[in-house]
Amino acid sequence: MSATDNTHDDTAASRTLEPLDRQGLLKFLIPSLIGVSLFLIPFQVGGTINIGMGFMADGLKALLDGALPAIAVGVLVLSVLATLYVKLARPGWADRGTLHDMFHVGPAWFGMRIAGAVFALMTFFQFGPEFITASFTGGVILNDLAPVLLTFFFFAALLLPFLVDFGFMEFIGSLMRKPFRFIFNLPGRSAIDATASWMGSGTVGVLITAQQYEKGFYNRREASVIATNFSIVSIAFSLLITSFIGINHLFIQFYFTVVVAGLTAAVIVPRLPPLSRKPDTYYEPVGCQLAEKRTDNVGLLRYSLRQAVRRAERAPGPRELARNALFNVADIFLALLPLVFAIGTVALILAEFTPLFTWLSYPMVPILELLRIPEAEAAAPATLVGFADMFLPAVLATNIESELTRFVIACLSLTQLIYMSEIGALLLKSKIPIKLWELVVIFLLRTAITLPIIAFMAHTFFF
Numbered sequence: 001m002s003a004t005d006n007t008h009d010d011t012a013a014s015r016t017l018e019p020l021d022r023q024g025l026l027k028f029l030i031p032s033l034i035g036v037s038l039f040l041i042p043f044q045v046g047g048t049i050n051i052g053m054g055f056m057a058d059g060l061k062a063l064l065d066g067a068l069p070a071i072a073v074g075v076l077v078l079s080v081l082a083t084l085y086v087k088l089a090r091p092g093w094a095d096r097g098t099l100h101d102m103f104h105v106g107p108a109w110f111g112m113r114i115a116g117a118v119f120a121l122m123t124f125f126q127f128g129p130e131f132i133t134a135s136f137t138g139g140v141i142l143n144d145l146a147p148v149l150l151t152f153f154f155f156a157a158l159l160l161p162f163l164v165d166f167g168f169m170e171f172i173g174s175l176m177r178k179p180f181r182f183i184f185n186l187p188g189r190s191a192i193d194a195t196a197s198w199m200g201s202g203t204v205g206v207l208i209t210a211q212q213y214e215k216g217f218y219n220r221r222e223a224s225v226i227a228t229n230f231s232i233v234s235i236a237f238s239l240l241i242t243s244f245i246g247i248n249h250l251f252i253q254f255y256f257t258v259v260v261a262g263l264t265a266a267v268i269v270p271r272l273p274p275l276s277r278k279p280d281t282y283y284e285p286v287g288c289q290l291a292e293k294r295t296d297n298v299g300l301l302r303y304s305l306r307q308a309v310r311r312a313e314r315a316p317g318p319r320e321l322a323r324n325a326l327f328n329v330a331d332i333f334l335a336l337l338p339l340v341f342a343i344g345t346v347a348l349i350l351a352e353f354t355p356l357f358t359w360l361s362y363p364m365v366p367i368l369e370l371l372r373i374p375e376a377e378a379a380a381p382a383t384l385v386g387f388a389d390m391f392l393p394a395v396l397a398t399n400i401e402s403e404l405t406r407f408v409i410a411c412l413s414l415t416q417l418i419y420m421s422e423i424g425a426l427l428l429k430s431k432i433p434i435k436l437w438e439l440v441v442i443f444l445l446r447t448a449i450t451l452p453i454i455a456f457m458a459h460t461f462f463f
Helices: 003-016 022-039 052-089 097-103 107-125 138-164 168-175 177-184 190-199 202-214 220-229 235-245 248-271 300-313 318-353 356-360 364-370 376-387 392-397 403-416 420-429 436-462
Strands: 042-045 048-051
Touching: 022 052, 022 138, 022 168, 022 300, 048 052, 052 097, 052 107, 052 138, 052 318, 097 318, 107 138, 107 318, 138 168, 138 202, 138 318, 138 420, 168 177, 168 190, 168 300, 177 190, 177 248, 190 202, 190 220, 202 220, 202 420, 220 248, 220 420, 220 436, 235 248, 235 392, 235 403, 248 403, 248 436, 318 356, 318 420, 356 376, 364 376, 376 392, 376 403, 376 436, 392 403, 403 436, 420 436
Parallel strands: none
Antiparallel strands: 042 048
């Protein structure tokens, strides 16, 4: 071996043994621990289980109390006026970047912003057709969903950088790379999305996924798979569902069933079309920014820490973080909220004032009977109406006497994941390349996979 080769080997060896920079390590640890404590650690206060960010959102919601519906109406009207001004006046500040993407939208998306504002105004001031302004259509979106989204997304957009911009994604991604690649064919960092969804909110999980896709850490297939298979509703909402539907005494069995069925679907659904046909290409403006291949021979923990520290050293400064957070809040309020109102209200109108979901659910009756689910005819609409809104299956299930049937419907509603009033609207608004018909197919696939599992577990272990 030549002297040059020896020198090269010595340099490589010293690089693998190079100590971690203490300042960089602190820059990774402190913000990341704050992010973990806010998003990933559930705790109980006054009989309520939630995450730190969730308690902050609930506190703001309690503080603003009845003002949030009026704030939502103001935000929706502002979205229409601002979009109209940008389209007509074409100011220089909206020529590029985030503001350009926020306001330079096509006719269909602008029409949804107008529809969302109109629905909100009609519901708030109680004028116009009852099928729009009723308490169980427009009222659900304005008075129940909007206050939660406004407060939750406000803190999520402000605080997410602690979780994703200072190396924690890289640390977990490196540690979990092999198991997540083997089981789900996904990057290890997607474990964060799953945990944030399960402990906090499915919308937070989708928000993380969308941001990671736009930054080049997920390709098209990975982003689509993660957003549609790991964005489960939170533990807090699960408790609400079980209490509302009258099975809170079975919460442990209920959540265990949801986890088993959900993970099974997460393994199978991505291997089927349409998700299996998504290309492994990255968001063009940034390209691939993820390097999961090991290039040295240090231990896994040390390698993961090194990746985290390198990311933390490149993290934005306080001013840029604040600017990005404010842009994220504005984008969610002015671009996402109108879609939630437009799509969610129309979906609830179809569910409550038309027989559409009843007709669509006719094929489910013999399936439920085959699975030995009591009151199959009454339960059938509840198996599909969740596509419109996550809470609707629970509403329909309250009229069902069989506890087993209510248990199955509650579990199924949490494993279907695609709710157009929330997750669906967020996905369609994001840059993740997924279409409405694909969401329908994924919803049906998840229903077909999880329903037999839930029914089997209910019959075998709990009833």
